[in-house]
Amino acid sequence: MKHLLNLLAAVALLVWGTYLVRTGILRVFGANLRRVLARSVGNRFTAALSGIGVTALVQSSNATALITSAFVGQGLISLPAALAVMRGADIGTALIAVLFSFDLSWLSPLFIFVGVVLFISRQASTAGRVGRVLIGLGLMLLALGLVTSSTTMLTKSPAVRALLESVQSDILLEITLGAVLALISYSSLAVVLLIATLAASGGVPLDMALGLVLGANLGSGLMAVVTTARSSVDVRRVPIGTLVFKILGVLVMAPLVAWWIRRVRPFLGDDITSVVALFHLMFNVVVGVVFIGLTDVVARWVQNMMPATRGNSLDRPHHLDPSALLTPSLAISNAAREALHQADVVETMLLGMLRVIRENDLHLAADLRKLDDQVDQLYSAIKYYLTKISRESLSEEESRRWTDIISFTINMEQIGDIIERVLLDIEDKKIRKGRNFSDAGMAEICELHSRLVDNLRLGMSVFLNGSLRDAQRLLEEKVRFRDLERAYSGTHLTRLAENTVQSIETSSLHLDLISDLKRINSHICSIAYPILDSAGALAPSRIKQLLPQDPSRELA
Known part of the structure; x- marks a missing residue:
């Protein structure tokens, strides 16, 4: 029980670190990120590149999806351009997962120390917000180490091994479990890093880990759909279209899991973490490169499936997404x-x-x-x-x-x-x-x-x-x-x-x-x-002082 609680705490710390980084980056660069997205949607390729860059900073394709969906709802960009941005956004978050697959644990104490000093000393300034980001990065690296140590102890239990073997036998169950984990944690990046760490420590077999990664990608698409469920039709079209691409990607990649293990793993040696992270990257590159030509087709399909509703222009809030x-x-x-x-x-x-x-x-x-x-x-x-x-x-x-x-x-x-x-x-x-x-x-x-x-x-x-x-x-x-x-x-x-x-x-x-x-x-x-x-252009008071202040007069 103690090892299970340690694992859950480590997972929670990983999710919390991801949240700190995402919110910190949005606080520092939020307006600039929105301008980058708005100005780079001239064609689908520049839109995809902007999605890669923005998501690499924010470390959350879901956050990019929400910003892009809001732009579509406000009529600032078209739906095909937004779907192209999301193709790049998924590649951006996969690149971050590859970066974290390397052993960066030595940076954790440095990031946390510098981040806390900046955050406490200059909390309301940009430096304080950068400190918040550094704290999040440090906690993520620390959490990955804790996940490894907790998993090593937990997998020694026969009951845990039996449970993992029962899940391993069904690819659909693996995909479903990965999607549920992404929904619960509200971060597909955190889940992919968790899966890679579990696989590296022997907590889950490699083929099961890759199935969970497919599910985590599908879960990130479902997450955006759930988050925008109460928004307008224009806003909801972007996550629906993104989910369509992810479903197509899962259908293409699920049969290739065994091929990936057989053909690619020998070139990567025993670095299981890199194998999982690179599979995650390959999935999103395939979806982004192969299917980017279908953005117009998927956009038309989503628009036909979800036609815009028309009503009185004065009878409801239009912009409160x-x-x-x-x-x-x-x-x-x-x-x-x-x-x-x-x-x-x-x-x-x-x-x-x-x-x-x-x-x-x-x-x-x-x-x-x-x-x-x-x-x-x-x-x-x-x-x-x-x-x-x-x-x-x-x-x-x-x-x-x-x-x-x-x-x-x-x-x-x-x-x-x-x-x-x-x-x-x-x-x-x-x-x-x-x-x-x-x-x-x-x-x-x-x-x-x-x-x-x-x-x-x-x-x-x-x-x-x-x-x-x-x-x-x-x-x-x-x-x-x-x-x-x-x-x-x-x-x-x-x-x-x-x-x-x-x-x-x-x-x-x-x-x-x-x-x-x-x-x-x-x-x-x-x-x-x-x-x-x-601007300091207001006078303190309009009342004129009718009599000069004379202390002798007050005494009289």
Whole structure:
């Protein structure tokens, strides 16, 4: 029992080390990796090369699959190009397995020591994140040594030997077991390294080890399918297509296991670890090179099998891809795009509000008030999505962007609520009572509304681009709007003094309306504050010091 627990602990440490390396690399190079993938999909061969490079860094073809799937979901790259990237991604993770098949145990204490020093001393910086990667690499190398020693002791048990012999007799059972291990560990790389170590220490026979490797490759494809199961159809097509290629590869390579042992092993000598790792590499090279010409065919087949669903463009979140949560920088971008979608719905409400005021359209008013429910739903979805992003995984800039998105969506939600209340007031106090604003009053409302729409669009630009100049313009508009609201309130009182009948009938509604428009403008202008604050362009306080601070005066 003790040796079994030691083996399980070593496997857990190996998986944990792989996770640290993957997340650490994504934190340091996440944005750059996404740019590399996005720019290198001009043809299938450069796409495959970019997949090799990115996955060699991340040490996880599953992470590359999630990034690529999100790109397809956002329309940034085509499905055939994404499948070509994944052909290279699988080769990249196989190359890393070959690298770890060499005896690098002497690096383990060095990596762990340097990594801990960097991580503790400069945790929030890039150096600290590099330290996290080094800790992960050190733990992986340490875990491989522990697996070897634990397996050596465990395989001396007759019961364990009998169990392994029963599994060895069926290639389908070996493939199934390998796939299950990959799903459980969430890392095909960790499983392949584990299998190679077990085979080298005599824990499993070589032919069984190769069957388990085939299963681990199949399991990595299943893992991506499960991870993206709740995503949109466009996103789910990439892992489905990748799984198709892996199934084809297993069908081709399974009958060649005996041939590999008979023909290739003599050239590699007694280095069983290298035999297993090179078989893993050969599998992915065969799938990548032989089947890369089928990317267009598989893409068409997947698209026919999973046709895109069409629905109302305003009725659901479009960009909140759950699979992107494993890549925080990508998830932040998704949330920002969804926040702009929410702002589009608010703009639709704002534009329609003036039509309701002018045309007394009760049906349009009811439709616009329903849009507020969609604004609220989008706000809740964005907020919940952001809370699932690990704040520890964000850089300082990304953390600030996280806060900006929350603030933006709150302002949009509150603007939607104000517009809904305005529409109810228009229905009850104007349309149903058959009243109208005076010509001068209507002109004032139209002027304020026009400025409001312009400011909303400027606010959306500030949120998207973070322009300091536009943020300053937006804050200047807040002062102008406030002055206009005061001036129009005064002219309305003048019309009341002149006994203008329409102004008297709609006085309460008119004053409430221009006050609500001012409140909407204040929420819009709030978008500028984070930009100005981060640039140090905000004054500490607006309150002027009316009296000089004189200690003698205070004593008096």
